[in-house]
């Protein structure tokens with residue numbers, strides 16, 4: 001068996017591997033996460049793994065797979081993989097960038113508008129038969145026009161959100177590891193350091209990868225700076241926000257609300273989070289559009305094929321591996 005695929009994927013992945021006579025095993029065959037013992041026993045002889053962001057590909061897995069030459073993650077994020085260890089073992093690691101940018105930015109916009117205009121609560125209210133006729137005070141939400149929109153992270157997805165939000169007449173402020181003059185010119189955006197952005201923003205949307213530097217980027221100390229009318233939207237990775245602290249702030253109405261598509265201990269939620277009225281919670285569906293998921297499968301399979309046929313995969317993350 002050449003390749004282990006750790007969960008059923010769109011058919012295009014299998015078609016591409018079949019065309020190249022690359023043998024593969026999809027395990028588990030049902031739609032569930034592979035367990036660690038299953039992963040350890042199934043990876044023993046394979047040359048490639050198509051992994052999911054829910055699979056922790058750590059030193060133990062890497063050492064259990066002596067023939068492994070490529071790990072193709074079916075995601076743009078790759079914080080589930082020990083990249084340094086893979087590189088040491090001369091294993092290429094790839095991801096699926098680009099194809100999920102629009103889908104994730106679209107979900108972000110949906111969450112922003114739903115949160116501010118209380119759409120999920122309004123829907124529930126109406127279904128429950130509580131609508132007694134128009135009222136001047138019913139389900140009053142916030143505004144977007146004229147507000148300070150704080151973007152944290154200006155990679156592909158951050159930029160796609162900037163493009164969308166710039167149609168809403170907001171003041172775009174942003175933070176990234178360094179200022180980006182072209183971005184500022186294109187979107188009339190102003191660079192602020194993180195504490196200043198947190199102080200000024202009315203809405204914050206997070207678009208950073210999870211790394212040692214971004215773990216708890218929003219934490220107990222700096223979330224104190226947030227305005228009481230601030231809304232937070234996170235479609236990146238859960239551990240970027242200290243979720244326990246966030247729940248405290250939301251419970252005490254020290255910020256206006258949060259829309260989260262990702263969670264610190266996914267799929268578990270911090271106790272109390274689901275009981276709050278001022279939150280919208282979605283189950284990590286940023287890339288969940290038909291086109292996007294098919295493209296991700298195509299790209300992951302292509303990365304595997306390229307690596308197994310001695311080519312440099314298009315989406316190689318750890319280029320240092322080529323020097324090994």
Ligand code: DGY
Nearest residue numbers: 074075076077286287
């Ligand atoms: C990713 O690709 O990293 C998203 O979080 C899921 O598609």
